[in-house]
Amino acid sequence: MGRKKAYTESELLDMTKKLLLEHGYEGFHVKLLSQHLIGARSTIYQYYANKEEIVAACMKRVIIKVIEKASAVDESNPMVALQQLLQVYVEESEFHQLLGDANKINAGVSVAVAQDLEYIEQSHEILKVQLMRLFGRSLQEGHLREDIPIPALISVFFNLVNAPNMMKLPLSKWSGLLFDMWLNGAKR
Template sequence: MGRKQAYTQAELLDTTKRLLLEHGYDGFHLKLLSRHLHGARSTIYQYYGNKEQIVAACMKSVMMNMLESASLVDESDCMKALEQVLRIYIQESAFHQLLGSINKINTADAPSAAEDLAFVEQSHITLKDQLSRLFARAQQQGALRKDVPLPILIGVFFNFINTPNMLGIPTAQWSRHLFDIWLNGARE
């Protein structure tokens, strides 16, 4: 008799995410995943048929969490909303870099992976729309410079997301520092 299933689909996706962040897409494989789970390797196949399906499902899971968090942002004060959105993005900044591997995922034999990746792409559009809406309102209200085109303001904002937290401070504090620098510059 084989080992009994000892992990849930959520635990499987969490472990997948951690290993993708540690090893990248190319270094991730199901044998590696099974070594980090307490249970039978065959349990992975009860949920997903191959690497492409599990990686796509992991990406979808992360995007679902980001969408949920972003949908809870109170947009009545656009500057506070932008700060909250920055925090959400910073919390997943390492995983965001892995989304660049999306084009490596072969979906020809994995229709569920294709569906999950389509969801990820649509989610990007939804998040971009929210961000564009907040930036436009902030600029219209005079909270942001009108002499700087929105794509530049948004581009600089996004660059802050990938700023390494060399101090190791909590995400909320780190994102507050970055937002302050983005908004006010580095001068005293």
Template sequence: MMAKQKMNINELYAVTGKILVEKGYAGFHFKLVSDQLNVSRSTIYEYFSNKDELIASLMVHLMDTIMAEYDGLDRISEPLEKLRRIFDSFMKYAHLHQILLFAPFVNGESSPSVKKDLVTLRQQHHTLTRVLTEVIDACKEAGSIRQDIPSSLVASLLFQSIQIPKNKTIEDAEWSEMIFRVLLEGYGTRDR
């Protein structure tokens, strides 16, 4: 009998995410993953019974990573500084959002663990949206953001800003700062 192959779950998640972005949900299968990790498909099946289980588990893992960024928000007193921290994490993890876009394709009925992971993913998304909206509302109360703009619009603009193609000649921190400033101050001149 052959010895059971070991597999690093973080490597599995990294390869899974990479293949999802390159091939899409329909083009994703365990053979591609096993080839890149140099393990047998049966090794992957020891951890996940189908691709939906693996993808759903990866998505929860990614959201856990993103949500961990918000643990220290309570220690920040200035609402605009909190908003900036949330925005910076959006930009930092922009590549992860590409993977999370595949959530609607995952078959929630393929197993109980997939169903559970998709519920967790929805809860995490609602928590993230609630935290963001609360911070936006606090910024409005502090006078940092205009009161006449709906908080949902501000949240959508912040979420969607990760889709802006990054200029490769600009450092990540500078790019993030530039986009945040444009969102906060607009792109018109002050003496219009």
């Protein structure tokens, strides 16, 4: 009977996410990961062949959670749905910045990396289509200004995700405040 692994794949990906957030893509490496996991470095290679596979799998795992939460949003009221989507995005705001590093990963390293990166790209498209649909309905229902093009509204909306929560508010309050500022502005 073989020796039990000291950590699960889920624990490995949790630690990968933590280390990516702390060190960025360039500062992350397998040795660093193994230093933060209890067990032999060789256990990592039972799950993934290299850094690129680990990072791509970690990114895919996060985007799967975002897609699941975004898909669960009730779209019957498009403005409420947009506010809920913003909260979903804010919950993963730190990792959102790292998803920008997906283009740094060499998709040619393995089939697994290429497939995970393709999934991430398709997921972004799914989220974009959902936002376009909700913004279109919000505009049709008269909730948004007609003089601002939808791509501009979406761009500013999506960039709210990167706003630092300097007041350390709970995420639901923070995303609500961001949504209110986006929708109503800062004027009196």
